Amino acid sequence: MKQVASVISRNEEVIPGIFQTWLKAPELAKGARPGQFVMVRCGKDTVLRRPLSVHRLDGDKLALLFQVKGKGTKWLSHCQKGDKLDVFGLMGNGFKIAPRVKNLLLVAGGIGIAPLYYLAESALSAGKRVTLLLGAATAKQMYPVSLLPSGLEPVLATEDGSAGHKGMVTDLLPEYATSADQIFACGPLPMLRYMAIGQKKLGIKDKPSQISLEMRMGCGVGVCYGCTIRTKNGLKQVCKDGPVFSLDEVIWDDFIRC
């Protein structure tokens, strides 16, 4: 883990409210695994760093993808090429693709595409077949299909039906899970919880599934216990022991209110 003064090489609004920030950070780009994240200092007016997934990787550059939600992400969205960014990382365990699997199914709800993009790229370059179920509220809020890695098979869902299937992205699971050997998901907590409690109905009960959790974090290194969750294997810190967990492991009833 290193605290690095990276340099922003590009910062653009991919779709309204969602930004992609490319950083030159050789110390971090080297050895970054899909599913890992960094803690970003978003200006002097913030006290807590913002945990953001490694979205893409290109040589010594690394991209973050984030939605503007509050003070920190707003500050980050205003950063420009050449600006320095204080980044602390890499954190977390990352996704694990089982060695012999051929077909991966990725489920992204909204900004949940952030860590799955890099996972898809890695899997594709390792010769796996990757299908991505990509969900958003409306077509306008959908991550642009044109930007997805080539070779990926995207299937879209929107809540208002303006693109692809009308409904939730998880509605697509029964159809696409059949041919999947392993499932990877990232999205809002209610989406992940729905997948966990509806495993049988969604046809994913016997499919090994990994999910990446988004949680408020303080330190990023496992000392503050701000991101602790209960799992079937005891208490876990999302920053240190996660953010990737097996779908079955998490005690989802704890997140009814979250």
Place this chain on the structure above:
Amino acid sequence: MAINLKVQLAPKNKRGLLLTNPVMTASGTFGYGMEYEHLFDIQKLGAIVCKGTTFEPREGNPQPRIVETASGMLNSIGWQNIGVEALIREKAPVWAKWQVPVIVNIAGKTVEEYGQLAARLDGVPGISGIEVNISCPNVKAGGVEFGADARSAAKVTAVVRKATALPVIMKLTPTTSDIVGIAKAVAEAGADVVCLINTLKGMAIDVKTRRPVLGNVFGGLSGPAIKPVALAMVYQVADAVDIPIIGCGGIATATDALEFIMAGATAVEIGTANFWNPRATLDILEGIEKFLRKEKIKDIRKLIGIARLKS
């Protein structure tokens, strides 16, 4: 110019608590020390105060547990920790090999439990002192209820004092109208050091969900927002007690730390700043040294309480 940064936190205690410099970590923001070992040389620090430790392991409070606020943050961790036995088994043997003294922060549900914890830690190699948390706003039983008035604060102090020969630091809550009275009471009851201050009780509401943000509703406010409050309390207490004071609350820079020392603190604890700057403690230590050099002050002790106006 040779500069002395050494401070003695427990001059009246037989074992003493000599720090190579006044920069310490605040409990709950630095784990057990090991977590930061690979980031910088933690042996350079004055002391490390570990995560609050209870008799039995505790799961802590429901999520969400933290939220950022203006110039600060709220936390309601709720004493999640591995328990005193695991601490003695797994952490203390590592600390015993360190140069930097480690102080164990303890928290009890009852007065007796504080005594039992102190007795259990007494004589364990690797432990240089005990910091008694009678000021946590995040638990139902224990914590702040013992620290809110002078009588109960003194009672806990006396029980801990009796149970251990280790230097005893009483960490006090700012949620009181009588900080001076409480500090005096714990000093009389045998405390070697007082630490001021723990977090202030606060809350945040999510206007979209119309619910409190924190799972535990209330949390403890920390960070730069509380620095002036902490500084005023250190200044007030420094006039009233003759035991050393540790200043704590929103310290993020060497200037902040120097303000506390000039108000009367012998050492400082750095908490929330560790989260945005994992090297905050070391940066502050280097900054203090630089200041002394620039101002041609040979001994940090010359600055302790220097800002206090004679009454």
